[in-house]
Amino acid sequence: MTYSVPKVAGEVEAEVGREAESVWPLWEVFIRQKRGLSHVHAGSLHASDAEAALLAARDVYTRRVEGVSIWVVSSADIVASDPDDAPAFFESIEKPYRHATHYDIPDEVGQM
Amino acid sequence: MENGEARFRALLEAEEKIEPTDWMPEGYRQTLIRQIAQHAHSEIIGMQPEGNWISRAPTLRRKAILMAKVQDEAGHGLYLYSAAETLGVTRDQLMDLLHTGRQKYSSIFNYPTLSWADMGAIGWLVDGAAITNQVMLKRCSYGPYARAMVKICLEESFHQRQGYEIMLALCRGSEEQKAMAQDALNRWWWPSLMMFGPHDSESTHSEQSIEWKIKRVSNDDLRQQFVDMTVPQADYLGLVVPDPSLAWNEDRQHYDFGPIDWDEFWSVVKGHGPMNQERIEHKRRVWDEGAWVREAAAAFGERERNRGAA
Ligand SMILES: [Fe+2]
Numbered sequence: 001m002t003y004s005v006p007k008v009a010g011e012v013e014a015e016v017g018r019e020a021e022s023v024w025p026l027w028e029v030f031i032r033q034k035r036g037l038s039h040v041h042a043g044s045l046h047a048s049d050a051e052a053a054l055l056a057a058r059d060v061y062t063r064r065v066e067g068v069s070i071w072v073v074s075s076a077d078i079v080a081s082d083p084d085d086a087p088a089f090f091e092s093i094e095k096p097y098r099h100a101t102h103y104d105i106p107d108e109v110g111q112m
Numbered sequence: 113m114e115n116g117e118a119r120f121r122a123l124l125e126a127e128e129k130i131e132p133t134d135w136m137p138e139g140y141r142q143t144l145i146r147q148i149a150q151h152a153h154s155e156i157i158g159m160q161p162e163g164n165w166i167s168r169a170p171t172l173r174r175k176a177i178l179m180a181k182v183q184d185e186a187g188h189g190l191y192l193y194s195a196a197e198t199l200g201v202t203r204d205q206l207m208d209l210l211h212t213g214r215q216k217y218s219s220i221f222n223y224p225t226l227s228w229a230d231m232g233a234i235g236w237l238v239d240g241a242a243i244t245n246q247v248m249l250k251r252c253s254y255g256p257y258a259r260a261m262v263k264i265c266l267e268e269s270f271h272q273r274q275g276y277e278i279m280l281a282l283c284r285g286s287e288e289q290k291a292m293a294q295d296a297l298n299r300w301w302w303p304s305l306m307m308f309g310p311h312d313s314e315s316t317h318s319e320q321s322i323e324w325k326i327k328r329v330s331n332d333d334l335r336q337q338f339v340d341m342t343v344p345q346a347d348y349l350g351l352v353v354p355d356p357s358l359a360w361n362e363d364r365q366h367y368d369f370g371p372i373d374w375d376e377f378w379s380v381v382k383g384h385g386p387m388n389q390e391r392i393e394h395k396r397r398v399w400d401e402g403a404w405v406r407e408a409a410a411a412f413g414e415r416e417r418n419r420g421a422a
């Protein structure tokens with residue numbers, strides 16, 4: 001297929017988990033599509049500093065008026081939950097009474 | 113990791129995406145790194161054959177369009193490098209593997225762009241083939257790769273249409289212009305078909321990739337899709353596809369087409385195409401020439417961070 005060139009002599013496997021050497025820090029890019037909407041994650045990029053990251057984000061992620069505002073956040077500053085801990089964070093399926101559909105209201109009452 | 117394996121299987125089964133933090137088999141990870149890196153390198157090296165014509169575009173409009181397209185390809189490369197990095201490789205490492213020829217890019221970019229009509233043929237055929245492939249990859253099981261494809265596919269449609277428009281303009285022009293368009297089709301047709309890779313019967317990794325849902329359609333099926341889509345477009349231009357065996361097959365409801373020159377294919381993959389050496393040399397030279405910019409920016413960033421900490 002197009003982007004899977006068959007293997008020939010000289011090719012090597014990439015090394016996983018190697019420390020980055022000289023590379024610029026990683027930034028996460030968030031774009032607000034239009035006023036009144038939230039900033040949504042668009043992707044990430046490497047840049048030397050915050051201002052350079054903002055300029056690069058404009059070039060890489062907004063070439064077609066994708067938005068009206070950009071945030072860049074240093075990826076190292078993001079604190080994420082562990083997918084293995086998902087049950088502890090997201091237990092709402094066990095609490096159906098938190099959902100509107102849990103309650104039986106007679107049709108005669110109308111829209112509620 | 114027994115649990116991880118079972119969960120991985122279940123996610124694939126349920127048509128859910130695999131995300132960077134999920135457990136995945138080492139083979140799956142390596143296959144993806146290899147393919148996404150090759151894809152990213154293709155976007156970046158692919159800027160060269162078209163960049164070659166920016167300064168010689170026939171009008172200001174065409175020049176602006178071509179610059180926008182080449183800039184898009186840079187963007188595609190960057191989305192894809194980001195996707196590859198989520199698998200645990202570094203950008204520096206991928207650059208190094210490309211520069212030393214230890215990772216490949218699509219062979220199509222090892223052909224020269226000899227005339228302006230090549231800008232038309234590339235947009236129409238090469239981006240057309242890329243779309244066929246990338247639309248499939250939107251359904252790839254690895255989340256970051258699939259998401260990069262969504263964005264890329266939106267932009268590729270512009271690439272193909274501007275290419276076809278160049279071909280249309282040439283075909284509606286003088287005899288010489290039409291001949292130029294025909295010549296470009298003659299040179300780009302077969303390499304475009306080769307973009308889909310070896311026949312399914314020859315392609316060793318294909319089955320595993322399909323099982324892992326990295327790849328959803330076989331090489332030959334994608335190639336057939338591309339031919340079926342493209343031949344009527346060539347007819348409309350009044351151009352002749354350079355394949356005497358090409359014919360509509362009423363039973364199959366597909367076009368039959370002639371044999372591909374696999375010797376040429378393997379020769380280019382192995383590095384003996386007309387432009388292999390020049391493409392990498394150019395890439396390396398530009399990378400080295402930009403070293404001082406990267407160093408200066410890194411030093412500036414370092415100073416800014418220290419200032420923030422103080
Ligand atoms: Fe592209």
Ligand SMILES: [Fe+2]
Binds near residue numbers: 185242271
């Ligand atoms: Fe493209």
